[in-house]
Amino acid sequence: MRIIVIGGGASGVVCAIHAKNVNNEVIILEKNDKLLKKLLVTGNGRCNYFNDDFDLSHYYSFDTTKIEELIQEKNIWDVKSFFDSLGIIPRIKDGWYYPFTNQASTVRDALIREVHQKEISVFYNTNVLDLEKKDDKFLIHTKERDYYCDKVVLASGSFAYPNTGSDGVGYSFLKKFGHTIIPPVPALVQLVSNFPYCKEWDGVRSEVELELVQDGEVIAKEKGEIQLTDYGVSGICIFNLSHLVSRGLHDNKKEEIRINFVPFIETLITPWMDRYSRRNSTKNIGELLEGFLNKKLVPIVLKCSNLTKEMFYDELTTEEKINFCKYLNQFTIEITSTKGYDQCQICNGGLRLKEVDLETMESHLVDGLYITGELLDLNGECGGYNLTECWITGLLAGKSIGEGNDSN
């Protein structure tokens, strides 16, 4: 039997490795001149490929109840054993797995070795333009020639980070076969704000608590280090909220991020400020702020609350105090857009999970069509969850194809 995998990224390569056996000829069609280009930029070049904490709350899908069918102990265990079998020694920090070398190329090279060892054919610089089914065969069109096969695996990725090869073409193939696609939006991405003082806070990193406010209602919370930039906000805690922001903006909702710059204050903030200023009664308000706020943020908080640094906190009216404190623990900025597909790590949205057999990754609509990786409507937080989803779906598809035609 001939199997063609469209896309030599994370999920496609793992699928091909598991689909190959004596009876199966496996071919990868890859439009780049190398395999696994995206993998090299993951985890800032270190590749965060797995995580010990597999709570389902780290994942999102329109078909919420389907998540547990994929992110289940057996599948996770299979992924772990597979990486152990590749000889990759992990460096584990707070449950996040990186190769011990801290080099993404360690993971990529181990996978490529396996592709060669299994004698899987790879056709590079081969851009699939169209896919159709004729009787019980698939016909794959490229500029140079057509390919036919018995089973096809669509592993061509989402719209995210297109300079690594993924441009979302797989969604249109799936639509043509009658599948439903939840409109993809950028996720794990930096957020752009119209806040007028972004240029002034550029470069600040601060431990904060965050609330995502959508149309005036808090819909999610995060904590961690925020990075304030000349266009808006970034950092892992922002990335983890970004799919909700993207989806909200797509649906014309108003998106605001509310920042608590003083998460160490566990009581009500105004009495805390009253006590703090009494203990430091000789200091003006600028000097008080410098005791706990990044220097670049001090003039911004003062400007926003219409105060000057020479003023004394005790001399403010109650209204001025309340307003000032609001800029410390409820600093709210509007988000107007994201950094988009060019910069996002993944997409939220994709092929409805309910249209796929989640034990084999075969389409419920088209026999012999398998879908893996980011094309699916399943996305995770930062922490190795997205690659793990790709490993799991690649492995399930590959094993099901391999075992389905293994007479040994």
Ligand SMILES: Cc1cc2nc3c(=O)[nH]c(=O)nc-3n(C[C@H](O)[C@H](O)[C@H](O)COP(=O)(O)OP(=O)(O)OC[C@H]3O[C@@H](n4cnc5c(N)ncnc54)[C@H](O)[C@@H]3O)c2cc1C
């Ligand atoms: C900067 C960055 C950092 C990341 N860091 C992490 C991390 O540390 N941990 C984590 O878990 N996840 C991370 N991710 C996410 C992770 O890389 C992706 O979820 C994963 O690579 C998606 O795998 P995939 O197989 O679905 O698609 P891809 O890896 O995108 O592969 C798709 C492949 O298909 C090929 N292709 C596309 N169209 C065609 C066509 N028409 N014909 C032929 N070939 C085609 C592409 O060239 C590409 O090689 C990161 C992503 C980015 C961009």
